[in-house]
Amino acid sequence: TRSTRPQRLLGAVQKNATRGDPGSVIQAIDHYCRNKEWAMNVGDEKGCILDSVVSEVNPATVLELGTYCGYSTVRIARLLPPHAKLITLEFNPAVAAIARQVIAWAGLEDKVQLVEGASGDFIPRIKEQFGVKTFDLVFLDHWKEYYLPDTKLMEECGLLRKGSVLLADNVVCPGAPDYLEYVRSSPRYESRYFKSHLEYTKVEDGLEKSVFLG
Ligand SMILES: Nc1ncnc2c1ncn2CCOCCNC(=O)c1cc(-c2ccc(F)cc2)cc(O)c1O
Numbered sequence: 001t002r003s004t005r006p007q008r009l010l011g012a013v014q015k016n017a018t019r020g021d022p023g024s025v026i027q028a029i030d031h032y033c034r035n036k037e038w039a040m041n042v043g044d045e046k047g048c049i050l051d052s053v054v055s056e057v058n059p060a061t062v063l064e065l066g067t068y069c070g071y072s073t074v075r076i077a078r079l080l081p082p083h084a085k086l087i088t089l090e091f092n093p094a095v096a097a098i099a100r101q102v103i104a105w106a107g108l109e110d111k112v113q114l115v116e117g118a119s120g121d122f123i124p125r126i127k128e129q130f131g132v133k134t135f136d137l138v139f140l141d142h143w144k145e146y147y148l149p150d151t152k153l154m155e156e157c158g159l160l161r162k163g164s165v166l167l168a169d170n171v172v173c174p175g176a177p178d179y180l181e182y183v184r185s186s187p188r189y190e191s192r193y194f195k196s197h198l199e200y201t202k203v204e205d206g207l208e209k210s211v212f213l214g
C-alpha cells in the first residue's frame with residue numbers, strides 16, 4: 001500500500017539529515033516540504049519567530065499541543081536548557097510513531113515526552129501524571145477549534161502562572177477567530193500578533209503570542 005505523507009517526510013529526514021544534528025533535521029524537512037510535498041509543519045519562516053520566543057522565555061517546562069511529525073518539537077527542544085522538559089500531545093498514533101523517530105533522529109528524546117491522546121482528556125491529568133506544576137510556554141498547533149476550550153481548561157487546571165506564554169500557530173490560516181477574540185479582549189492576557197506566512201507558501205498567516213497575567 002502507498003506510504004503516508006508523514007512516512008515520506010521521515011524518509012527524507014533519514015536520507016538527508018545527520019543523526020544527532022537537530023539543525024540538519026529541520027533543514028531536511030523544510031527542503032522536502034518546499035520542494036517535494038507540502039506538509040503542515042510550522043515551517044522555516046514562522047519557525048524563526050518560534051525560535052525567538054523560545055529563546056526569550058528560556059522555559060523549563062513546555063507544553064506543545066499537536067506534535068504532527070515533530071518538526072516544531074525539534075525546533076523547540078534544540079533550544080531548551082539542560083533538564084528542561086517538553087511535553088507534546090499528539091492525537092493520531094500513526095503520526096505519533098513518525099514523530100518519535102524524527103525526534104530520536106535529532107537526538108532530542110531525553111528532552112521530549114510525547115504523549116498520545118486528545119488534549120481535552122490529557123490537560124486535566126498533566127499535573128498528577130507528569131509532576132508539572134505550571135508551564136512557562138505553551139505552543140498551540142492542534143485542531144484550531146480546540147485552541148480556546150483548551151486554553152480555558154489550562155486556566156481552570158492551574159497550569160498557567162503569571163508570565164506563562166501561549167504561542168498559537170495558524171491564527172489567520174486556517175484561523176482561530178474565537179481564540180484570537182478571547183486572548184485579545186481578556187484583561188488576563190497581553191497579546192501580540194507576529195505576521196508571517198503559511199508554511200512554504202505566500203499565503204498570510206501568523207503566530208499570536210499571549211502572556212498570561214494571572
Ligand atoms: N493532542 C491533540 N488533541 C486534539 N487534536 C489533535 C491533537 N494532536 C493533533 N490533533 C489533531 C489536529 O492536528 C493537526 C492540527 N494542525 C492543522 O490542522 C494545521 C493545518 C494547516 C493547513 C491545512 C490546510 C490548508 F489548506 C492550510 C493550512 C496548517 C497548519 O500549520 C496546521 O497546524
Ligand SMILES: [Mg+2]
Nearest residue numbers: 042141169170
Ligand atoms: Mg500549524
